[in-house]
Amino acid sequence: MMKPRSDPASRAYEILDREFPALEQLYREFHAHPELSGQEHWTSAHLAGKLRDAGYEVTPGIGGTGVAALLRNGEGPVLMIRADMDALPVKEETGLPWQSRVRMMDARGKEVDVMHACGHDLHMTALVGAARALAALTSSWKGTLLMIGQPSEESVSGAARMMADGLYTRIAWPDAAIALHVAPELPVGHIGYREGMISAGGESLDMVVRGIGGHAAHPETTRDPVVLAAQIILALQTIVSREVAATSMAILTVAAVHGGSKHNAIPDEVSLQVNIRYFEKEIRDHLLTAIRRVADGTARAAGMPPDRLPQITILPESVPPMKNDPVLTGRVAAAFLQVFGPDRVRKIEPVTGSEDFGIFGMADPPVPICYFRIGCGESGGYLHSSSFAPDPSVIRGAAHALVVAALDVLSPPGQAG
Ligand code: ZN
Ligand code: ZN
Numbered sequence: 001m002m003k004p005r006s007d008p009a010s011r012a013y014e015i016l017d018r019e020f021p022a023l024e025q026l027y028r029e030f031h032a033h034p035e036l037s038g039q040e041h042w043t044s045a046h047l048a049g050k051l052r053d054a055g056y057e058v059t060p061g062i063g064g065t066g067v068a069a070l071l072r073n074g075e076g077p078v079l080m081i082r083a084d085m086d087a088l089p090v091k092e093e094t095g096l097p098w099q100s101r102v103r104m105m106d107a108r109g110k111e112v113d114v115m116h117a118c119g120h121d122l123h124m125t126a127l128v129g130a131a132r133a134l135a136a137l138t139s140s141w142k143g144t145l146l147m148i149g150q151p152s153e154e155s156v157s158g159a160a161r162m163m164a165d166g167l168y169t170r171i172a173w174p175d176a177a178i179a180l181h182v183a184p185e186l187p188v189g190h191i192g193y194r195e196g197m198i199s200a201g202g203e204s205l206d207m208v209v210r211g212i213g214g215h216a217a218h219p220e221t222t223r224d225p226v227v228l229a230a231q232i233i234l235a236l237q238t239i240v241s242r243e244v245a246a247t248s249m250a251i252l253t254v255a256a257v258h259g260g261s262k263h264n265a266i267p268d269e270v271s272l273q274v275n276i277r278y279f280e281k282e283i284r285d286h287l288l289t290a291i292r293r294v295a296d297g298t299a300r301a302a303g304m305p306p307d308r309l310p311q312i313t314i315l316p317e318s319v320p321p322m323k324n325d326p327v328l329t330g331r332v333a334a335a336f337l338q339v340f341g342p343d344r345v346r347k348i349e350p351v352t353g354s355e356d357f358g359i360f361g362m363a364d365p366p367v368p369i370c371y372f373r374i375g376c377g378e379s380g381g382y383l384h385s386s387s388f389a390p391d392p393s394v395i396r397g398a399a400h401a402l403v404v405a406a407l408d409v410l411s412p413p414g415q416a417g
Pocket of ligand 2: 118120153181
């Protein structure tokens with residue numbers, strides 16, 4: 001299924017194959033210097049330097065540590081390609097020679113171990129590989145490339161911050177935006193795509209269940225918030241099982257419970273951390289309304305007065321569902337099928353995880369987006385795990401896929417794919 005050696009996709013592969021040792025070295029540098037969300041200072045400077053070296057015009061400091069790099073190549077569309085830059089508070093246990101030993105302060109001032117356990121180091125390296133290959137192939141495309149390094153993907157806040165800081169108005173307004181994520185569930189170099197819904201929306205809530213504390217020897221003088229919190233947790237579980245149609249996706253998780261400090265003292269309050277996932281906005285609205293109703297109703301049944309009902313705060317780290325543009329995605333998928341063949345390209349199901357790349361599409365006017373997955377194989381373990389050690393050859397496949405997509409979107413007139 002390989003096309004003749006002279007076509008741009010094959011030339012890109014040759015370039016990336018030749019560059020692979022240098023890219024693998026760059027990957028090890030990114031991997032050994034992981035930084036937490038919003039603190040990607042070394043990472044963004046390193047990425048900016050590599051993009052500048054590749055001939056791009058770089059603007060740093062967008063929305064904090066965000067980076068934008070432009071390569072203008074005549075009249076034509078503007079294509080944005082995004083890589084995310086942040087790492088996770090995970091202690092690396094891969095035992096690799098370039099394993100991270102980094103510790104840093106998290107947002108709450110606690111020192112934590114840090115690791116690139118989600119493959120964002122691979123994404124940045126693939127972005128640099130694609131940037132170099134496309135800079136070497138300027139006779140095969142027309143338009144403008146906008147390569148970006150996005151901070152804070154793990155806290156799903158970096159895309160919004162780059163947009164609020166004028167990424168589109170100050171740098172360039174894209175006609176299309178693409179991004180990828182490594183996927184252990186797909187074999188190395190295989191591509192998963194989907195038109196429409198690709199990942200879930202999510203919201204996080206803090207709930208403070210208030211009671212009236214006192215001595216454990218006299219519960220009759222108290223309103224025990226520990227018992228009340230336990231009742232609320234169980235009652236919340238019936239929202240999804242009894243109020244949402246089985247054909248709709250909804251997840252409600254109480255992921256943290258904190259309350260009390262002593263065996264014989266009933267506390268005044270218990271705090272819960274709640275997370276929801278959904279594909280449809282109506283489901284989100286229903287879950288939020290039902291959480292409020294169940295919390296209030298259960299507290300009232302426990303005898304709490306109206307001014308001591310649970311306090312619920314929706315946190316800013318919410319993210320809408322991500323929908324791929326059907327036209328752009330269909331076009332990119334067709335280019336993938338043509339270059340990589342049907343054995344390596346398949347349609348996938350949407351995931352219940354969340355991702356803030358979709359925010360880049362929610363501009364006015366909207367920007368068509370295409371987010372796809374590239375296999376890094378099961379043998380390297382799973383995302384967010386301390387033993388995640390993907391096959392680095394995924395870098396070549398990921399960079400090549402980005403180039404194939406870019407060559408298609410930026411194909412000059414008369415060569416439209
Ligand atoms: Zn992640
Ligand atoms: Zn990730």
